Amino acid sequence: MPLDMRDRCEKCEQTLAMNGEAFICSYECTFCADCALAMVHTCPNCRGELVARPKRKVKGDV
DSSP states (O other): OOOOOOSBOTTTOOBOOTTSOOEEOTTOOEEOHHHHHHTTTBOTTTOOBOEEOOOOOOTTOO
């Protein structure tokens, strides 16, 4: 089952590009890089580790 690639940071609500940098926990909580860094890469919801979210290829990417 694929990850739910959310398009907004759950903390600051910044829009996240589907092929941009973002961080995600095992429960698919999604955060921008600035918020993930400020939270020391720990999800405030489940206390799990935030890791770099896989980037989606956007039409035209090579």
